[in-house]
Structures are given as C-alpha cells and as structure tokens.
Amino acid sequence: MDPLLLSRLQFAAATIFHFIFVPLTLGLSVLVAIMETKYVKTGDETYRRMARFWGKLFLINVAVGVVTGLTLEFQFGTNWSRYSMYVGDIFGPILAIEATVAFFLESTFIAVWFFGWDKLSPKMHALSIWLVAIGASVSAFWILVANAWMQHPVGYRIVGEGAQAAARLTDFSDVFTQPYALHMFVHTLSAAFTLAGFFLMGVSAWHILRKNELQFFTRSFKYGLVFASIFGLLVVIHGHFNASSVAEYQPAKVAAMEAHWETTTEAPLKAFVIPDEANRRNSVEIGSVPGLLSLLSYHSTSAEVKGLNDPAFAIKDPKDPTRTIGWNTPPVALTFFAFRIMVALGFLMLLILLWGWWRRNRLTTSRKLLWAAIFAIPLPYIAIEMGWLLAEVGRQPWVVYGMIKTFDAVSPVSTAQVAFSLITMVLLYLVLGAIAIYLLFKFARKGPEPLTSTSSSGQVS
Amino acid sequence: MEQLSMLGIIWFLLWGVLWAVYFLLDGFDLGAAMLMPFVAKNDEQRRRIVNSMGPFWDGNEVWLITAGGVTFAAFPKVYAVMFSTLYTPLMLLLFALIIRGVSFEFRSKVESLRWRKIWDTALVVGSFLPALLLGVAFANIFKGIPFDGDYIFQGNLFTLLNPYGLMGGLLFVLMFLYHGALWIAIKNDGELAQRAVRYGKAIWNALLVIAAAFLIVTYFDTALWNNFLANPVLLVIPLAAVCGLIGTRLFLGTGNPWRAWFASSAMIFSVTMFGVIGLFPMLFPSSINPSYSLGIANAASSDHSLLIMLCVAIVFVPIVIGYQVWVYRTFRHKITADDFKPGQSY
Numbered sequence: 001m002d003p004l005l006l007s008r009l010q011f012a013a014a015t016i017f018h019f020i021f022v023p024l025t026l027g028l029s030v031l032v033a034i035m036e037t038k039y040v041k042t043g044d045e046t047y048r049r050m051a052r053f054w055g056k057l058f059l060i061n062v063a064v065g066v067v068t069g070l071t072l073e074f075q076f077g078t079n080w081s082r083y084s085m086y087v088g089d090i091f092g093p094i095l096a097i098e099a100t101v102a103f104f105l106e107s108t109f110i111a112v113w114f115f116g117w118d119k120l121s122p123k124m125h126a127l128s129i130w131l132v133a134i135g136a137s138v139s140a141f142w143i144l145v146a147n148a149w150m151q152h153p154v155g156y157r158i159v160g161e162g163a164q165a166a167a168r169l170t171d172f173s174d175v176f177t178q179p180y181a182l183h184m185f186v187h188t189l190s191a192a193f194t195l196a197g198f199f200l201m202g203v204s205a206w207h208i209l210r211k212n213e214l215q216f217f218t219r220s221f222k223y224g225l226v227f228a229s230i231f232g233l234l235v236v237i238h239g240h241f242n243a244s245s246v247a248e249y250q251p252a253k254v255a256a257m258e259a260h261w262e263t264t265t266e267a268p269l270k271a272f273v274i275p276d277e278a279n280r281r282n283s284v285e286i287g288s289v290p291g292l293l294s295l296l297s298y299h300s301t302s303a304e305v306k307g308l309n310d311p312a313f314a315i316k317d318p319k320d321p322t323r324t325i326g327w328n329t330p331p332v333a334l335t336f337f338a339f340r341i342m343v344a345l346g347f348l349m350l351l352i353l354l355w356g357w358w359r360r361n362r363l364t365t366s367r368k369l370l371w372a373a374i375f376a377i378p379l380p381y382i383a384i385e386m387g388w389l390l391a392e393v394g395r396q397p398w399v400v401y402g403m404i405k406t407f408d409a410v411s412p413v414s415t416a417q418v419a420f421s422l423i424t425m426v427l428l429y430l431v432l433g434a435i436a437i438y439l440l441f442k443f444a445r446k447g448p449e450p451l452t453s454t455s456s457s458g459q460v461s
Numbered sequence: 462m463e464q465l466s467m468l469g470i471i472w473f474l475l476w477g478v479l480w481a482v483y484f485l486l487d488g489f490d491l492g493a494a495m496l497m498p499f500v501a502k503n504d505e506q507r508r509r510i511v512n513s514m515g516p517f518w519d520g521n522e523v524w525l526i527t528a529g530g531v532t533f534a535a536f537p538k539v540y541a542v543m544f545s546t547l548y549t550p551l552m553l554l555l556f557a558l559i560i561r562g563v564s565f566e567f568r569s570k571v572e573s574l575r576w577r578k579i580w581d582t583a584l585v586v587g588s589f590l591p592a593l594l595l596g597v598a599f600a601n602i603f604k605g606i607p608f609d610g611d612y613i614f615q616g617n618l619f620t621l622l623n624p625y626g627l628m629g630g631l632l633f634v635l636m637f638l639y640h641g642a643l644w645i646a647i648k649n650d651g652e653l654a655q656r657a658v659r660y661g662k663a664i665w666n667a668l669l670v671i672a673a674a675f676l677i678v679t680y681f682d683t684a685l686w687n688n689f690l691a692n693p694v695l696l697v698i699p700l701a702a703v704c705g706l707i708g709t710r711l712f713l714g715t716g717n718p719w720r721a722w723f724a725s726s727a728m729i730f731s732v733t734m735f736g737v738i739g740l741f742p743m744l745f746p747s748s749i750n751p752s753y754s755l756g757i758a759n760a761a762s763s764d765h766s767l768l769i770m771l772c773v774a775i776v777f778v779p780i781v782i783g784y785q786v787w788v789y790r791t792f793r794h795k796i797t798a799d800d801f802k803p804g805q806s807y
Binding site: 052056059060062063064066067068070071073074076077078079081082084085087088089090091092093095096097098099100101103104105107108109110111112114115116117118119120166168169170172411412413417418420421424425428432435436439442443449 | 515516517518519520522523526527529530531533534535537538540541542543544545548549551552555556558559560562563565566567570571611612613614762763765766769770773774777778781784785788791792799802804805806
C-alpha cells in the first residue's frame with residue numbers, strides 16, 4: 001500500500017459517495033420550485049403540501065451532499081498537491097468562481113426557504129427555492145467545467161521545466177465554453193433530473209399502492225413521469241453526442257469502453273467481451289456488429305478507430321525507442337462494463353417510462369407498474385455512478401488527459417496519514433449514509449403533513 | 462525585494478479579508494455551539510440556541526469554502542503545500558465540519574431525547590475542533606511550518622502542538638466562545654440571554670489575558686511585528702483589535718449585545734488582519750529555511766487568472782454580501798416558541 005493507491009481509493013470513495021446525493025439535489029430542487037410556483041399561482045393547497053413533503057426529503061439529502069462536497073475541495077490540496085501546483089492557475093479559479101457565484105446562493109437560500117415559511121411572502125418564499133435550484137445547477141456547471149478540463153484541457157500553455165513546470169491560463173473563455181464541458185453539463189444535469197423524476201415516481205408508487213393520499217401522490221407521480229421522460233429522452237439521445245465528443249478528444253477512453261484493441265477501419269461494436277488485459281486482447285467476444293463503432297464514433301462505417309494497442313498509446317523506453325515499456329491506456333474491464341451497464345439501464349428506464357405513459361390514467365389499478373417504479377428508484381443512481389466510473393477510470397493513467405499523470409499528481413504525504421484519513425472517512429460515510437437513508441425512508445413512508453384548515457400556518461406534525 | 466505584481470498584492474489582501482470575514486461570521490455559531498452545554502439547562506434551551514444560528518450557519522461556512530477556494534485559485538502553491546503539510550489537522554477539521562453540518566439537519570428528525578442529545582454532542586465537538594484547529598494552524602503559520610525545499614513536512618501532529626500553536630488555538634476558542642455568547646444574547650431573551658451575558662463577561666476576562674499574552678509572545682516567537690514596526694501607520698490594525706476588545710466589553714456592560722457583537726466582530730477581523738499583514742508578503746513561511754517560504758512572489762497565479770477572478774469578485778461579492786445582509790435582517794427577531802414548528806426549524 002502506498003500513498004498513491006490509498007489516495008486514489010480515498011478520492012474514489014469520496015466522489016462516489018458525494019455523487020449519491022448530488023443528482024437528487026439538482027433535480028428535486030427544480031421540482032420543488034415548480035410545485036411551489038404552482039401553489040403561488042393557483043392557491044391549491046395540495047401543491048403547497050407537495051412542496052413541503054418533497055422539500056423535506058430534499059433537505060435531508062442536501063445535508064449529506066453538502067458536507068461530503070467539502071471533502072472534495074480539501075482533497076485536491078491534501079492528497080493531490082502536485083496536481084494542484086501544476087494546474088492551480090486554471091483549476092483553482094474555476095472552483096473559486098463556483099463558490100462565489102453559485103454555492104453562496106444555494107447555501108444561503110436553502111436556509112431562507114427552510115426557516116422562511118412564516119417570515120416571507122409566498123412569492124418571496126417560492127423565489128428562494130428557485131434561487132437554490134439555480135445555485136445548484138450553476139454550481140454543477142462550474143464543477144463540470146473543471147472536470148471537462150481534466151478530460152480535455154484547453155486554453156493553457158505550459159511554462160517552466162522539470163519540477164517547476166506548470167500550466168498557465170491563456171484563454172478562460174475557451175475553458176468554460178469548450179464543447180466537452182457543455183456536453184458534460186447537459187448529460188449530467190439531464191441524468192440528475194431523470195433521477196429525481198424516478199425518485200418521485202417510486203416514492204409516490206409506494207403510497208398509491210397503499211391507497212394513501214391518492215390525489216397527492218398520483219399528481220406527484222405524474223410530475224415525476226413528465227420530468228423523467230423529458231430528461232430521460234434527452235440524456236439518452238444526447239448521450240450519443242457526448243460519446244462522440246469523447247471519441248474526438250479521448251481515443252484511448254473510447255477504445256477501452258469498447259474493448260477495442262487493434263486500430264482498424266470499420267471497427268465493430270461488441271455486445272459482450274471478457275478482456276484479457278495482461279495479454280492486451282479479448283479472450284471472449286460475443287455479438288460483434290462490424291462497422292458500428294466507426295459509425296457511432298465518427299459517423300461513417302469506414303472511419304478508422306484507434307485500438308488500445310495503437311503505437312500512439314505506447315510508452316517507449318527512453319534509452320531504446322523501439323522498445324515499448326508500457327501503455328497510456330485505462331483499465332479495460334471496468335471501463336467496458338461501466339459503459340455497458342449505464343447504457344442498458346438508460347434503455348430499461350425508457351421502457352419503464354413508456355409503461356408509465358401507457359398506464360398514466362389508471363395508476364391506482366396498475367400494481368405491476370407501481371412495483372416496478374419502486375424498484376426502479378436505484379436504477380438511475382447506478383447508471384449515474386457507472387457514467388462517472390467510465391469518465392474517471394477511462395481517463396487513466398492521466399489525471400489531466402495527455403498532460404499530467406495520476407502518478408505524478410499525488411502529495412508527498414505518508415502512507416500512515418492517508419490510511420488514517422481513508423479509514424476514518426469511510427467509517428464516517430458509512431454511518432452518515434445509513435442515517436441519511438434511514439431518515440429518507442422514514443419521511444418518505446410517513447407521507448405529507450395532514451391538511452390544515454388554516455393554510456398559512458405550519459402548525460401540524 | 463523583487464517587484465510584486467499589483468494583482469498579487471490585491472489578492473493577498475482579499476485572501477486575508479476572506480479568512481477574517483469567515484472567522485467573524487462562523488465564529489459566532491462555532492462559539493454558540495461550544496457554549497451550548499454550559500448555558501443551556503434543558504432540551505428546550507438547547508433547541509433555542511441551535512435555532513439562533515439556524516438560518517445563518519450554512520451561509521457563513523461558505524466563506525470558509527471560498528477562502529479555501531481563493532487560496533487554491535490565487536496562490537495554488539500555498540494551497541497545495543498548506544493542505545499537504547497540514548494533512549492530519551485538516552482532515553480532522555474536515556471530519557468535524559462534516560459531523561457539525563449534518564447535526565443541525567438531523568437533530569429534530571427523530572422524536573427522541575437521546576437522538577437529539579447525540580446530535581447536540583456532535584454539534585459541540587464539531588464546533589470546538591474547527592475553532593481549536595484553525596487557531597493552532599494559523600498560529601503555526603505565523604511562526605513558520607517546518608517544511609523543506611521539496612515541500613515535504615518535517616514534523617508530525619505534535620510538532621504543531623507547540624506552546625505558541627496551542628496559545629493560538631486557545632485564543633480562537635475564547636474569541637469564538639465570547640462571540641457566540643453575544644449571539645445567544647442577541648437572539649434570545651429571559652434566563653437564557655442573561656446567562657449568556659454572564660458567561661460572556663467571564664470569558665472576556667480570560668480572553669483579555671490570553672489576547673495580551675498572545676500579542677507579546679508573538680513578538681518573541683514570530684516575525685509578525687516587523688512589518689508593523691517598519692510601517693508604524695499599520696499599527697492601526699492591532700490598535701483596532703484592542704479597541705474592539707475593550708469596546709465590546711463596554712457595550713456588553715451597558716446591555717447592548719448588538720453593538721457588543723459588532724465590536725467583537727471588529728476585534729476578530731482586526732486580529733486576523735494583524736496576522737495577515739504581519740505575514741506580508743509571505744503566506745506560508747517555512748521555519749526550516751526562509752528561502753523555502755511561499756509568498757506572493759513565488760506562489761501567486763498568473764496575472765491573467767488573478768484579473769479574471771478579480772472581475773468575478775467585484776461583481777459577485779457585493780451581491781453575496783447584499784443577500785446575506787438581507788438574510789440577517791429577515792431573521793433578526795428573538796427566538797420564541799413560535800419558531801419551533803415542525804418542518805421549519807431544527
């Protein structure tokens with residue numbers, strides 16, 4: 001065990017755990033804002049109770065999402081100090097701008113929304129949850145700009161040499177307007193909104209099955225259905241364009257996610273493989289469609305697709321350039337299967353949504369659909385985590401693609417220090433995760449507050 | 462001395478101001494939480510204290526995130542070396558902040574006295590540790606951190622727990638405790654407010670002793686005073702800290718907790734700026750060899766990056782201050798039983 005491996009594990013654990021909570025925050029904030037706006041416009045008490053019920057689940061989720069986000073900001077310095085020195089001139093401002101422009105807004109107005117039911121006018125109160133939703137999405141934009149820059153660095157030049165070398169910003173607008181960042185933003189945000197839609201459908205289905213608050217929960221179910229359908233379609237269709245931009249900028253990632261070893265034209269798409277990474281080939285390949293990978297990646301069946309064994313990815317012995325001593329390619333099995341699982345779940349979710357549309361006016365008698373909706377809650381979570389595994393593992397061995405390797409990015413800290421923080425963090429996260437899930441279950445099952453005669457007071461339990 | 466870039470100097474000052482604003486804002490809710498086991502005699506009073514900081518603590522903590530983010534953005538090398546050399550204390554700080562953050566949200570989610578006690582304890586520990594660790598860390602930064610030319614830390618957690626470091630930790634804990642006592646007095650009335658004022662007065666006596674001792678020991682243990690002795694006009698900063706310290710006690714004596722709080726805020730702000738200006742033009746000195754030290758000259762980002770961030774800051778920081786002031790005004794009322802409605806209070 002060395003600090004590099006432990007730091008990678010720690011970063012993976014911190015990011016995966018953090019991103020369990022982020023998508024629901026992004027999506028549910030918008031949904032609650034829409035519900036409360038409907039309440040302000042129509043005066044219909046059900047919308048107010050919807051905003052309060054879903055808002056309560058939103059807040060439990062946010063609490064864990066926010067505190068685990070802190071870890072990420074710390075880790076760039078504690079565990080990846082050489083990375084921070086190398087790219088700080090570009091990466092640092094992105095994070096600082098995120099905090100100033102977005103995170104302040106989100107954090108400040110979450111409290112205003114929670115404490116402000118009796119202190120603000122209904123309009124101001126609805127505005128505060130919109131500000132939370134905008135803050136969350138703008139925050140996601142800047143974080144994805146930062147990540148996209150690690151996938152495809154632009155707008156910089158390298159100054160200095162050896163240990164003094166560092167990237168310097170040359171054009172900031174290139175950094176935040178590059179297509180890779182915009183694709184990642186659309187893909188991630190629409191995935192998050194889809195997840196929130198499924199969350200609404202699943203929790204509502206549980207109550208509809210128990211004939212509990214039918215008007216409240218059929219309306220909530222339909223909100224979830226519409227939301228998940230719009231953004232589910234978007235995420236699947238747009239996913240193709242996202243993959244094309246990966247193909248354009250990160251050929252090694254595409255080769256790994258398709259377990260494509262040799263550079264060829266008319267490259268096939270394979271349904272299933274068992275990669276043999278030691279011998280750099282596939283030991284099993286099933287369901288190969290010739291030319292499809294070329295078509296999907298470069299819009300032509302005859303396009304050449306670089307394979308993992310392409311000389312472009314070979315690391316040459318500096319003393320003897322004819323000898324290959326290693327490969328700048330990511331782990332294949334993890335990348336390949338993460339991609340397959342993500343795509344399969346995406347289509348499965350579309351089927352569930354279709355089913356939902358078909359039975360939308362007969363929800364109370366559609367027991368199978370309702371059970372499916374309950375068990376579908378984890379699907380978008382798994383799909384999103386798989387997407388991140390693909391994005392981050394597929395970038396290896398680079399921390400910034402083509403610029404600096406993960407190996408060269410780690411802090412000069414001791415194994416004992418990182419072991420201590422990793423173990424403590426994992427234990428703490430397990431406890432927090434268990435409590436958060438317990439509370440989410442508890443309040444999801446409890447259902448909304450009962451109707452009161454005085455609509456403006458919240459004195460109900 | 463080599464020529465420092467104007468933008469580097471501006472960001473050095475903004476870096477200090479961000480930390481100072483963070484300490485004066487989050488200081489009161491860290492302090493109020495630390496004071497909770499002493500001034501609250503029952504569950505209802507604990508709940509009053511937690512809800513006294515309810516609408517504010519989260520927004521306050523973002524100043525810490527921003528201070529950290531600006532360290533990264535404007536002085537990447539300082540961020541990298543500071544966070545990796547202070548690895549263990551920063552991880553402890555992080556875990557404390559995590560526990561603290563969730564304890565607000567979780568405490569009233571289960572109807573059980575034991576459950577609430579667990580989270581109130583988490584809140585107290587999660588508030589004490591950041592106050593202590595930040596104090597210890599900054600005092601050690603003033604003194605210099607033992608790191609070598611490869612930016613590797615030559616020490617351990619106990620190296621940082623030297624007398625001066627511990628004194629810094631104690632100073633921060635006392636400042637925040639006092640600041641928190643004032644906030645409890647502002648947001649409450651009756652028995653709880655009176656007890657907070659009594660505690661505030663007692664803490665002030667201890668603070669006076671430790672603050673005076675700290676300023677004196679600083680002269681012997683650090684180079685902070687050099688800048689002030691070389692440019693006597695800068696002495697206005699420590700003078701402001703002393704005025705804040707004395708002024709806040711006078712206001713508290715006349716029964717005006719708001720004014721006392723503003724004076725105390727001025728004190729915390731000035732104490733921080735005393736340290737920051739004393740460090741100038743360094744941000745993170747090495748105690749092993751001054752040539753390893755990180756400062757504006759060798760750690761700042763490019764002027765291009767600094768300029769872009771300055772533009773963002775000029776537009777957005779006033780907006781942030783504007784809506785945060787609005788939040789403080791909207792929720793400035795004293796806590797009553799009316800504030801304990803389920804689903805809209807902690």
